[in-house]
Structures are given as structure tokens and as C-alpha cells.
Amino acid sequence: MNGRRIALITFAAVLAGCERPPAPPPPAFAATDLTGAPWGRDFQFADHQGRLRKLADFRGKAVMLFFGYTHCPDVCPTALADMAQVRARLGADGEKVQGLFVTLDPQRDTPQLLRQYVPAFDPTFLGLSGDEATTATTAADFKVFFARQKPDAGGHYTVDHSGGIYVFDPQGRLRLVMMPGLSAEAMAADIGQLLKGT
């Protein structure tokens, strides 16, 4: 064969061996990826100022949703403090993050109490509460287990509950759950990615 034909055949072989550039890998999150989950779509609760709130009200922001109760000495204040740290770490982007605390104990966690407790972690955070039935239904929808324990002689009781901060992207889709143990730094990085649209 002449040199030109060899060159052409070689060129064709090289082209055939070239692949299209690979699709970008799916985003990697430190938190548990729930993208596409067919549950945890919405909620409806009164906030601590008496306004009825649903997920769509926060469209355009990343939402951090945590189910807990105020008589919880450790896990719940820690989660809320972490959520506040996420906002702080994101600087100006923190304006696009909404923290929400849903009480699993509406009997004790009245709007008056939530109005003191929740904004103390971050003034933009909202405490949400509903009646027992709404609380039970919504928790079940988010696969949050909770069980109020029997009160002692003094009326004190604890609430068993599963942990995790649920995160929605600015389009209102459930994307992540951040389990206890994840650092606020890692949480902020994940939320930052969601805000970028990845």
C-alpha cells in the first residue's frame, strides 16, 4: 500500500478507537443521596408565627428539615447548631438556605416555646408544629420513626426518634439525608453543590 493509504487507514482506526467524552459522573455527596425517592414530597405545618407553611413556600432555597423535640438534650440541639453552622459557612449563599425544625412533641413544643427555641440557633430558622395526626403522617412519609415514652411521676418523658436532616434542593426535590456524625463542614459542601444546581 502507498503511504497515503496507510495514513488514511491509520487515521480511521484511530477515530474508531476514540470514544465520545464520558458523561460527567453523578455528583458525590458526603450525605446519603436520596435523589429520586418517591416519598417525602411535601409537608404542611404552622410555623412558630402561626403561618401555614408547605415545601413550595421555600422554592428557590435549599431546605434543611429536621424532626426533633425541645426536651432532647443532645442530638436535637446539635443538629440545629450544625444547620446554623452550614448557613454561616456558606456566607452570602447562606441566604439561600432555609432551616426548618418539625416537632415530634407538639404537646410540649407549643408555638410559644418554638418561637424562643428555634430562632436562637439561627434567626431565620422556623419551628413547625401540627396536631398529633399530621405529625404522625408526615413523620411516616419521611420515614422518621418516633415514639413518645410513658411519662414518669413528674410528667417528664422522652421521645425515641430516628435522626437525620432531610435536604431539598432549590427546585423542591428531596435530595439528601444527613445522618448524625456528618460534620457541618461536609454538610455545607453538600448544600453548596445543591445550590450550584448539581
Added chain:
Amino acid sequence: MLASAAGAAEHVRIRQAWARPTVPGQPVGAAYFEIATERDANLVDLRSDAADLVQIHTMTHDGGVMRMRQVAQLKLIAHQPVRLTPGGLHVMLLDLKKPLRAGESIALELTLVDSAGRRQTVRTSVPVRTSAPSGRDQ
């Protein structure tokens, strides 16, 4: 001998005590410490100037579900320190009288009963701080 941030009385030593800060409206707080005794004893009662009721609770993380259960008496075995730490055994301060602020201290009083029935009270000052003291802090 009673030290300041640690507590010691005959046969009992408390180290690395701390309490978490609380926010306004927060009805309960948590405190932690390490306790060691030279004689077998039960920790039967706790009191604090910061709260109306003080109890010890376990925390278990059971298939993703966090449960707290009160421990009525904490059994202490001679020379085996017991550590109360976040995520495990902890002191619950119920009906807080006022928020716990980082930088302040609260008083904790523990009553122990040994196997001979002797009662002993240990008082310790517990600093309120955002994280556990390091191993060097007492």
C-alpha cells in the same frame, strides 16, 4: 480533697466534667464527666443549682432510632472509671432554671452509697462549654 473543675472526695474522683450550652426556651440540658471510685458504690442521686431535676440516662442508637432511658442508680465498680459522653450515658438536667451559657459553671452534687451502706456526697463545678475538655483538662 476538693479540686475546682474536678471533684474528689474520699474514694471518688470526677474528671473532665462539662455541660453543653443551651438556648433560651430549651427545657433540658446535658452534662458529662468521668467518674472513678476506689470502692464499689452506686450513684443514687444527683442535684444541681441549674435544674429542678437531675437524672442519668443512657442513649442507645438502635437501628437508626435514638432512645434515652433513665438509669435510676449508676453502678460503679472499684477502679473502673465510667465515662458519660455524648451519644452514651449522660446527665440530663431537667426543668432548667435558666439557659446554660458557655463560659459559666454549674454546681453538681452526687450522692453515692457503697456496699456497706455508707453515703457520700461529692460536689463538683461543671463548666459550660461547646465541646468536651481535652484529656489534660480536669
